[in-house]
Amino acid sequence: xxxxxxxxxxxxxxxxxxxxxxxxxxxxxxxxxxxxxxxxxxxxxxxxxxxxxxxxxxxxxxxxxxxxxxxxxxxxxxxxxxxxxxxxxxxxxxxxxxxxxxxxx
Amino acid sequence: xxxxxxxxxxxxxxxxxxxxxxxxxxxxxxxxxxxxxxxxxxxxxxxxxxxxxxxxxxxxxxxxxxxxxxxxxxxxxxxxxxxxxxxxxxxxxxxxxxxxxxxxxxxxxxxxxxxxxxxxxxxxxxxxxxxxxxxxxxxxxxxxxxxxxxxxxxxxxxxxxxxxxxxxxxxxx
Numbered sequence: 001x002x003x004x005x006x007x008x009x010x011x012x013x014x015x016x017x018x019x020x021x022x023x024x025x026x027x028x029x030x031x032x033x034x035x036x037x038x039x040x041x042x043x044x045x046x047x048x049x050x051x052x053x054x055x056x057x058x059x060x061x062x063x064x065x066x067x068x069x070x071x072x073x074x075x076x077x078x079x080x081x082x083x084x085x086x087x088x089x090x091x092x093x094x095x096x097x098x099x100x101x102x103x104x105x
Numbered sequence: 106x107x108x109x110x111x112x113x114x115x116x117x118x119x120x121x122x123x124x125x126x127x128x129x130x131x132x133x134x135x136x137x138x139x140x141x142x143x144x145x146x147x148x149x150x151x152x153x154x155x156x157x158x159x160x161x162x163x164x165x166x167x168x169x170x171x172x173x174x175x176x177x178x179x180x181x182x183x184x185x186x187x188x189x190x191x192x193x194x195x196x197x198x199x200x201x202x203x204x205x206x207x208x209x210x211x212x213x214x215x216x217x218x219x220x221x222x223x224x225x226x227x228x229x230x231x232x233x234x235x236x237x238x239x240x241x242x243x244x245x246x247x248x249x250x251x252x253x254x255x256x257x258x259x260x261x262x263x264x265x266x267x268x269x270x271x272x273x274x275x276x277x278x
Contacts, residue, residue, distance in 0.1 A: 032258060033258075033261050033262060033265070054258075055177070055180045055258075056172070057172060093173070094262070094265050095265075096265050096268070
């Protein structure tokens with residue numbers, strides 16, 4: 001007989017597995033003050049890997065306030081997407097760096 | 106304001122006319138020295154602003170200047186070390202430093218909104234002059250590919266600073 005406590009654990013394992021099976025990692029680079037790709041698509045649960053190849057600090061700042069990620073020079077920073085939407089974002093320090101991330105449900 | 110503008114432009118005017126008079130382009134060690142000096146000057150100006158201003162836009166702008174110019178200058182130092190080049194002092198670097206020292210002294214006497222306006226106006230003029238010199242003289246004269254590429258990155262980021270400075274200056278009016 002299965003002990004009662006085993007059930008929730010199994011449920012957590014299964015749901016955890018199903019998320020990791022579908023979630024993807026999307027790389028977006030910042031190089032020479034340009035974000036590329038300038039337009040990317042992802043889904044809720046996916047991870048964005050922002051790769052800062054520059055010698056400058058950059059940010060990925062959502063105009064709608066959803067997120068604000070800071071990338072030190074030559075570092076990669078990740079963010080797990082939690083909300084859907086078409087998000088325009090930019091670098092607060094170098095506002096000419098602009099891009100769009102469309103997050104599907 | 107016109108006096109300040111012309112002083113900043115004259116600094117780089119000197120550079121172009123001196124180079125033209127000699128019929129010689131600045132060498133890589135001279136270019137490295139000029140670029141580094143130009144960065145040091147803007148960092149000093151930003152630090153002065155941070156110690157004097159109460160305006161949050163000026164503060165944010167000055168913090169950006171310190172962060173970006175220190176990053177470029179650190180890269181420049183790493184590059185000259187790697188290339189085993191010794192930056193060479195020259196008339197242009199000297200006149201830049203002299204003008205900058207005068208400007209710091211002039212701005213030191215100002216306070217509050219007066220200081221903010223003068224600092225912003227000078228940042229617009231200074232970045233314009235530096236960007237002009239990079240575009241027309243320093244980048245075309247650089248022979249080492251890595252130095253040229255660093256100067257190009259510098260130009261791109263300083264053009265952003267120029268826009269930012271114009272924005273800040275316009276908002277103060």
